[in-house]
Every structure is written in C-alpha cells, then in structure tokens.
Amino acid sequence: MKQVAQRAGVSISTVSHVINNTRIVSADVRDRVQGVIDEMRYVPSAVARSLKNDKTNTIGVLVPNSSNPYFAELIRWIEETAFQLGYHIILCNAHGGPRRQSAYLRLLMEKRIDGLLLVASGADDDHGLLPHDEGVPIVQLERALPGLDADLILGGQEEGGYQATRHLIELGHRAIACVCGPADLPRTRERVGGFLRAMREAGIAVAPESVVHAEFTSAGGHAAFNMLLARKQPPSAVFVASDLMALGCLCAAGAAGVRVPGQVSVIGYDDIGGAGFASPPLTTIAPPKQDMARLAVEQLIERIKGAPAPLRSTALAGTLVVRAPTAPFH
C-alpha cells in the first residue's frame, strides 16, 4: 500500500480512501491510484484490516462430521448464505472427541472469528465446548447445549417424527417399528419422541423391542432391519430416524428379498440427496435445511453487528416428502 502511494505520488491515506470509497477523491487522483493498483496487482490485506477493525468477516462452522450428506448439505447452504453476506466459512469437524473439539474451538478463538455456528451432535463430547470466550456470538443449530447462552434454530424433529409416524398410521399400519440411532443422542431422542407420541395418540401400544437402536449409519440401519425381519412378527412399516439408516434398511430388504413397500413400508428422515433416487425412492421427512441455514447465518450476523439481545429460539417445521416405499397396509 505504501508502494502504491509512492508510485501514485499520493499519501497512503488517500490510497486507503480510494480503495474503500470512504471519502471524496478527485477523479484524476482516484484514476491514477486505481491504475497503479491494477498495474501492481495490489491486493489489500484482510489481515491488517482485521487487526485494525477488530473483525474478520469469518465465521466458524463446527459440525460433527462434514462428510455426512445431511451436514454436507447444510454446510452448503450455510456457505451460500454467508458468502452472499460477505462472510467466509472456516470448516471444523468435531468428530473425534472432546479433545479435538476444544482444540478447534481454541484455534477459532485465536483466529478471532466473528461468530460461531454450532451444530452439536449432542453426544457427551460437547462438554469440551464450554466455556467459550464470552463475546463471540454463537448460534446453535438443532441442538441446545445445556448452559450455553446462544440463539437456537430448531428443525422440528419431534414434530417430524410425529408426522412420519402419522403418515404410516394413516396408511393403515399398526405394527410399526422404529429404527434409530444411539439412545443418548438428542437427535434420536426427539425423533423417537415424536414416533411414540403419534403411536400413543393412535392408541397403539409400542413394545419396547419395537424401537431398535443402532449406529447412526447405513450399516447400522442394515443390521437393525435384519433384526426386525428375523422376528416372528415382523412389522408392516418402519420409521427410520435417519435417511442414512433408511438406505441401509432398503438395502437389507433388497438382499432379503423383502419387497418395499409391498411387504413393509419404510419412511426415513433428513431427505438427503440420495433419498430421492434410492431403490425404491425413499419417503422421508425433509428438514428445512435451506431455511435453517439461512436463518442461522442471518441471525448470527445480526448478533455480530451488535443487535440487542433477547435470546431467540426459533423452530422451523419440516415437511413430509412422499415417495414410493410407503403403501397402505393391505
């Protein structure tokens, strides 16, 4: 910048002002400076600017595992919104335990991120998160960490589980099982909660063994579905609390020669990209990923800009996407 000033024969502050349009500069000086800038391929340093202004235009995004399609899609929307609003994303995968998580958090604080978007898994890992440096706004997605004062965006998971189950019930099913992730994950608990509520309301008793816990992966879903098939009384419909798991179920059904939805209906949750082209295409609950991401980023940036501060908690609703593999009970 100093060099630009010299070569243009003006002061360093004038250069600054033509760059930022921050005060009136005569046309010829402005052109001359701009010319030198182009010629020298000068690019202002956001680092120095950040040091001076005490803001980095960067937000940290901490997710359990960015290669999970659901998070990958969420991240994509977060990135999109952030970019439009002039912010950059630093991507962090929390997966790998509390040590990893707090190491990351520490780094983010050192980098002086303006805000943090937190998608906590809800597993025990998360305790490494707190306490955070007061002063960095946080918005949480989907899961409220106990003790963390931060805005929260919810995706209506309990309601989603309820809707999915209602769909099955309305099709006439009564022998409905539920396949879900580990019991200690809030993500699981809420979705299953919706399932149980729907069943209760419909007056259908749920045997404890009708709720099968497995890993939150396709392999987990695959295994769980096989267990279900092995029962003397297999269910006629299954609510699977995650598309990844549901895909595993579909795969297990195919391998076992069980027709979906002929013999058993399956409904998933998340509406990941692969769901629409599964075989058969998966009926599922679609969380409002795009809206959640947009709202989260917008709200975070509002906070960054110093908006007042009543803690907000917003719940957005998901929608039921009906595709092939759910059918009326014969």
Add this chain to the structure above:
Amino acid sequence: MKQVAQRAGVSISTVSHVINNTRIVSADVRDRVQGVIDEMRYVPSAVARSLKNDKTNTIGVLVPNSSNPYFAELIRWIEETAFQLGYHIILCNAHGGPRRQSAYLRLLMEKRIDGLLLVASGADDDHGLLPHDEGVPIVQLERALPGLDADLILGGQEEGGYQATRHLIELGHRAIACVCGPADLPRTRERVGGFLRAMREAGIAVAPESVVHAEFTSAGGHAAFNMLLARKQPPSAVFVASDLMALGCLCAAGAAGVRVPGQVSVIGYDDIGGAGFASPPLTTIAPPKQDMARLAVEQLIERIKGAPAPLRSTALAGTLVVRAPTAPFH
C-alpha cells in the same frame, strides 16, 4: 497481552516468550505469567501474529460443490490432514459460475491464505481463476487447469474407467454401454476414455449411441438408463461414470422392474458413502480419496514452507470394489 504483562509485572516481550517458549524464562516468572493468562482467559490473536509473521496457517479449498458426496468426503479428509498439520480450511464452493469463482479467489487472496487447494470442475467456469497472485502456492486435485503452474494430484480416472470396463468384459459382457456426464467435463472425458480403450483392446466395437451423456446427477443417470432400456437392444452391462448417476440408474432399473444384476450389470465410479448400501450394493471404482487428500495437503504445505520447486504431478491409482450388481453374462 499488554494487560497480561502489567498484571504479571513483567514486560510484554516476556509474555510473548512464555507463550511461545521462545527463550528461557525463570520458573517463577513463567508461572506467574501463565497464571495471569489463565485467570484473564487471555487468548493470543492469530490475526496480529499473522500480520507480523506473514502467514495465516490457513488454506483455501475451492471445490465445485461441497454437497456432492464425493467432494464432501474429499473435503473431510483434507480437513483432517490439514488440522493435524496445524492448518485451517476455508471452504469455497465454485459452483455458480466464473463471477462467483473469481470473487472467492479475490477474497482468499485478501485473507492472505498460505496456499490453495483447487478442485476444478474443468468446465468453462474456470477461466475466472487465472491469473492468480503469484506467490501463493497451489495444488490441484484431479484436474490440471491449462496455464496454471501448480502441483497436481491425479486420481487415475482414465485407468479407473479402463478397470471398470475390463471388469465387465471379463464377466463376459460385450453389449456394454456407458453413461456419463456432459462431454465437456474432463472428468467425463477421462473416464470414458478408459472405457473406450478397454473396449478397443477387447475388440468390441462401440456404437456412438452406446455412450450416453446426461447431467452429472442421479436424475441424469436415471434418465439415461431409461433411454438405454428403451432401445431395441438394451445393453447387458453399463459402466456409469459416477456413483451419483449410477444410483439413478439403479433406481430406474428398480422402477422398470429390470433386475440388477440379473438382466443388466451396473458398475459405478467414486465409491461414495451411499454406494455400499444401495439396492443392490453398487460395484464401483474407488478413487484413493484419503491418499489424494493427504498427499495434496502435505505437498501444499511443503510448498508453503518453501520447498524447492520442480513442479510435481502425481498419479494415484483407484481400486475396483466389487459388490453385488455386476454378474457374469449368462
């Protein structure tokens, strides 16, 4: 930091030295300073440090679309390696055209990233990329941009296409079709190139209509497969140049009541997470994602650290993953 120094009754430079272990400090002073740091929850500023040291420990990662499972998985490994080596990732989606791309590049330069990891789609968009600010090391993944002097990591796509096709041929198939993305994508061209080479070597003539171009998505694969089925002479096997598309094919097959691999064998490319639990599980070519990511990051960081500079181009080989849907020709 100044405050820490005051409260500890030492000079600011001593504080710096205890933080960085950069010179001998008497035990009691060190403890006192550390105590104050903890008490005040002081976190050093990476921003100031970067300004001083002229490095940010940040690398930019520019991909076409991070929500595509293949890229999402690649990114996950990149992030993993970078973290272990003390670097952060700024995630950028190029998707959205040249304007978007150069805007991003500009931002990255302003942020003074230490290096750039480039996963170019190879579409025309890319021209916005050049020229980049000389001085920032770049490593390209999978695709060499013409005119860009940068290290390159290849995933053996031509060879992968060849392997996939060989697999089909060895199973006895001769009526083999190829479903692939837009003809102008290098990704497509190389994989199809391998297909054609294998066919040629096997002495099998390839009718022009046996290579079907469609969108690089599940929907594209779905449509293409339906076209293939509608022919008077449907193929007995199909090499699909992308798992996403292959999933679409499987879905179309299911909907049409065509048994896979009974009536037609299908082989994909990418080994995305969903492939193993498709119905039926998808045979595919697995690019060495983890190795590519690791090597790319390591090489980039070497460059950042100022390693000499003969431009390197490394090719890693993919592997064939045989699962259900390929079967001998009856």
Add this chain to the structure above:
DNA sequence: CTGTTAGCGCATTCAC
C-alpha cells in the same frame, strides 16, 4: 480535497 500520525497485537532485535 489531501497529507500526517497513532495504534490495532504481536515477534523480534538490540540493549542491559
């Protein structure tokens, strides 16, 4: 309309 200057938080050279 334009120039001078101080200081953001830190690493580092040079004295002591």
Add this chain to the structure above:
DNA sequence: GTGAATGCGCTAACAG
C-alpha cells in the same frame, strides 16, 4: 534472564 523499541499493513482521527 529481562525490558524497550520497531514495524507488519491498515483505518481513522486530526490537521491543513
């Protein structure tokens, strides 16, 4: 062993 002082590149008063 420790402290004082300089400058990284930039913005924002404050003068002219």
